[in-house]
Structures are given as structure tokens and as C-alpha cells.
Amino acid sequence: MRIVIAGAGIGGLAAALSLHAAGFTDVTVHEAAREIRPLGVGINLLPHAVRELTELGLADRLATIGVATAELAYFNRYGTLIWSEPRGVAAGYSWPQYSVHRGRLQLLLLEAVVERLGPDAVRTGSRITGPGEEDLLVGADGINSAVRAHLYPDEGPPPWNGLVLWRGVTYGEPFRTGRSMIMAGDGTAKFVAYPIETGGRTLVNWIAERPLDGEPPERGNWNRPADLAEIGRHFADWRFDWLDVPGIIAGAEAAYEYPMVDRDPLPRWTSGRVTLLGDAAHAMYPIGSNGASQAIIDARVLAYRLARGDLAGYEAERRPATTALQLSNRRMGPEIVMKLAHERAPGGFDDVERVIPHAELAEIAASYKRTAGFDPRALDERPSWSVTR
Known part of the structure; x- marks a missing residue:
């Protein structure tokens, strides 16, 4: 079977590796950009995605580029703790959770594809817009997918929810465990921070979020430069005992602006010998750290099902x-706890149990894990998607 993958992002490269591991030998990845460069900032890989990369033989390489996340913690607008939980192996998973630089992960996957499928397996400067002579075309070309547009030509641009994200990286001091991912906010404005490099210096990936007045200039472009002074102005008084938010923003060399957009769920992904994967299939708000993880899982399930003749x-x-x-x-996932805390105690609180009971917080966290597919017990008990040849 001849398989063509449109897009050499994380999903497309993971699909190439997964298909190769499942026994498909005629697989090529076509990337519209003339050069694959390590663009972007930090992302998280959850344990269910790390399991898949481990089964692809990439665990050791992944450990060298990522920080094993130890904790996820939510705070209100004033830096008071709402909820914290261990993450990765500290939470009982058989696989870690990693915070990584998106570009470094992409290059890791690219290197593995070239090693295993050969130097001609990835073709840059090659834009795929629809099916050709291949047996299967996999559209893994992102939120503005040309392959998706071929299937749904009247869909239009990604819908925007009125919020803007600013993203950057800053060398700074470690906070909390030194490997914590934190989110602070009130359901409207939010600040996220986590380390993507530790050791001699800590490189902190950060995201600042708030409503944007007017219409965003571009939708679906992660690399539009932003004004650091403007970002800092909106978060000037977000100084906590344990984190200096305006200091982190000011310490970045550059920041990038991204309107918070997603795609409406589709009635189908597959038409004839064309199917979709990753953001091309199901672009979602960057909530719950799931975008890259879900694309990797798509890749593994696609290869597993194709090996059984079951597209x-x-x-x-x-x-x-x-x-x-x-x-x-779209309903804010597990991050809803920040909105609830603000609605119930807008001026802050001393005892979170009187604002949101522990049982309610625990169920919000557990429910999202079930929805996203990384409930610890279910993940351990799920059979492998590796194909035995």
C-alpha cells in the first residue's frame, strides 16, 4: 500500500513511524515548508502519548529533551492554591509526563523517520491539497489543513472564542517542585508556566491569556510576533510570593501571539482513500495539554487499524x-476550577475547601482524565496498539 502523509508536524511524523512499525514500507511525508525548523515553544506530552512513543522505541531520546513533569497546580488570580496533583510516574503512571520544546520534539521524530524510512521519506517544499495516485492520503497538515479543505471546501476559517494567547520562554528561577506546571487565573485571564529545561539554568515556558478587543489579525498562526511590553501591562500586578509573572514576561527575548481558535467537530474524517489526523481532524483549544498527545495517539491507532485492513x-x-x-x-476542561474559584470567592479565600470542596475538585480532574484517555488504571489495562509481525 502506498501511503502519502500531508504535513511533517508531530502528528504526521508520528504517523510515518507508526505505519513503518506496523509493516508499511511505502510511506512518504510531504511538507509544504521548504525547511523544517524547530519552531514554537513548549508543549506537554501526557503519559498516554509517552506510552506510544516508548513503544516506538523513542523513550531514551525523549528523556534527553524533556523535563519529567512532577506536579500540576491551579491557583486563583492572587496566587492562592486551588488544587494540586502529582503527574507522571509520581501519580502512579507507568510512563512519565514530559514538558518539551515543540521544535525539539519535531526534530527528534524527523530524525527517527529518516533513520528508519530513509532520507527520501520526508519531502519538503511539497504541498499536498488532495488525493493523487496513492492508496491512502493522510491529512496531518494542521488547523488550516488543505486536505480538510478538500473534503470540506465551504468550512471557512477556524472559529475564535475572543481570547488571545501570548507565548514565550524565559530563563528564571525554579518554582515549587522545580518540575511543576502551574496555572493561575480567574476564568478569563490566565498565566501558565512550566520548565522545559532544567539543570544549570531553568528555561520556563509561559503562556499569558486574556480577551482581545477587536478581530484577531490571523487565525491558526502560532508564530506571529507580539509586544512584550503590551503583554506585561496586562499582568503587571500578578506578583506572587512564589512566582513573579511580570518578571518572567519581561525576561523573554520574544513572544508570539495566537488567537484561541479550534475547529468544529466533523461528521466524518474519511472519504474514500483520504483521512485526517491530528489538528487537521480535531483542532482543539490548548487546554489540558492534549493537542500533540492526541495526534500521536491518532497515528498509532491509524497504523494499528490499517494493518488489519480496517480504516x-x-x-x-x-x-x-x-x-x-x-x-x-470548549467548556474549559479541568481549568474550570479557576473560574469556579473566582465566581465563588472573587476577592480570594483562605480555605479552598469552603469554596470548592475537595471531592468536587477531585472529580473534575478525574473526569477530564477519563475523557482524554489518560485515566491511570485504564491506560495500564489497555492493550497495546503495536502490531506484531
Whole structure:
């Protein structure tokens, strides 16, 4: 079977590796950009995605580029703790959670594809807009997918929810465990920070979020430069005992602006010998750290089902799961705890139990894990998607 993958992002490269591991030998990845460069800032890989990369033989390489996340913690607008939980192996998973630079992860996957599939497996400067002579075209070309547009030509631009994200990286001091991912906010404005490099110096990936007045200039472009002074102005008084938010923003060399957009869930991903994967299939708000992880899982399930001659099974397994996750993220997913804390105690609180009981917080966290597919017990008990040849 001849398989063409449109897009050499994380999902497309993971698909190439997964298909190769499943026994498909005629696989090529076509990337519209003339050069694949390590663009972007930090992302998180959750344990269910790390399991898949481990089964692809990439665990050791991944450990060299990522920081094993130890904790996730939510705070209110004033830096008071709402909820914290261990993450990765500290939470009982068999696989870690990693915070990584997106570009470094992409280059790691690219290196593995070239090693295993050969130097001609990835073709840059090659834009795919629709099916050709291949047996299967996989659209993994992102939120502005040309392959998706071929299937849905009247869809239009990604819908925007009125918020803007600013993203950057800053060398700074470690906070909390030194490997913590923190989110502080009130349901409207939010600041996220986590380390993507530790050791001699800590490189902190950060995201600042708030409503944007007017219409955003571009939708779906992660690399639009932003004004650091303007970002800092909106978060000037977000100084906590344990984190200096305006100091982190001011310490970045550059920042990038991204309107918070997603895609509406589709009634189908597959038409004839064309199917979709990753953001092309189910772009979602960057809530819950799921974008890259879900693309990797798509790749593994696609290869597993194709090896059994069951392309329909790929969509049947993945589309309902990702649709539920897209809709959950539109409702703020587990980050809803910051909104609830603000609504119930807008001036702050001394005892979170009197604002949001522990049982309610625990169920919000557990429910999202079930929806996203990384409940610890279910993940351990799920059979492997590796194909035995």
C-alpha cells in the first residue's frame, strides 16, 4: 500500500513511524515548508502519548529533551492554591509526563523517520491539497489543513472564542517542585508556566491569556510576533510570593501571539482513500495539554487499524473520543476550577475547601482524565496498539 502523509508536524511524523512499525514500507511525508525548523515553544506530552512513543522505541531520546513533569497546580488570580496533583510516574503512571520544546520534539521524530524510512521519506517544499495516485492520503497538515479543505471546501476559517494567547520562554528561577506546571487565573485571564529545561539554568515556558478587543489579525498562526511590553501591562500586578509573572514576561527575548481558535467537530474524517489526523481532524483549544498527545495517539491507532485492513475502525475509535475532548475543552476542561474559584470567592479565600470542596475538585480532574484517555488504571489495562509481525 502506498501511503502519502500531508504535513511533517508531530502528528504526521508520528504517523510515518507508526505505519513503518506496523509493516508499511511505502510511506512518504510531504511538507509544504521548504525547511523544517524547530519552531514554537513548549508543549506537554501526557503519559498516554509517552506510552506510544516508548513503544516506538523513542523513550531514551525523549528523556534527553524533556523535563519529567512532577506536579500540576491551579491557583486563583492572587496566587492562592486551588488544587494540586502529582503527574507522571509520581501519580502512579507507568510512563512519565514530559514538558518539551515543540521544535525539539519535531526534530527528534524527523530524525527517527529518516533513520528508519530513509532520507527520501520526508519531502519538503511539497504541498499536498488532495488525493493523487496513492492508496491512502493522510491529512496531518494542521488547523488550516488543505486536505480538510478538500473534503470540506465551504468550512471557512477556524472559529475564535475572543481570547488571545501570548507565548514565550524565559530563563528564571525554579518554582515549587522545580518540575511543576502551574496555572493561575480567574476564568478569563490566565498565566501558565512550566520548565522545559532544567539543570544549570531553568528555561520556563509561559503562556499569558486574556480577551482581545477587536478581530484577531490571523487565525491558526502560532508564530506571529507580539509586544512584550503590551503583554506585561496586562499582568503587571500578578506578583506572587512564589512566582513573579511580570518578571518572567519581561525576561523573554520574544513572544508570539495566537488567537484561541479550534475547529468544529466533523461528521466524518474519511472519504474514500483520504483521512485526517491530528489538528487537521480535531483542532482543539490548548487546554489540558492534549493537542500533540492526541495526534500521536491518532497515528498509532491509524497504523494499528490499517494493518488489519480496517480504516473505518480508525475513525470509529478516534473521532468520538476527540469530539468529546474538543467539546470538553470548549467548556474549559479541568481549568474550570479557576473560574469556579473566582465566581465563588472573587476577592480570594483562605480555605479552598469552603469554596470548592475537595471531592468536587477531585472529580473534575478525574473526569477530564477519563475523557482524554489518560485515566491511570485504564491506560495500564489497555492493550497495546503495536502490531506484531
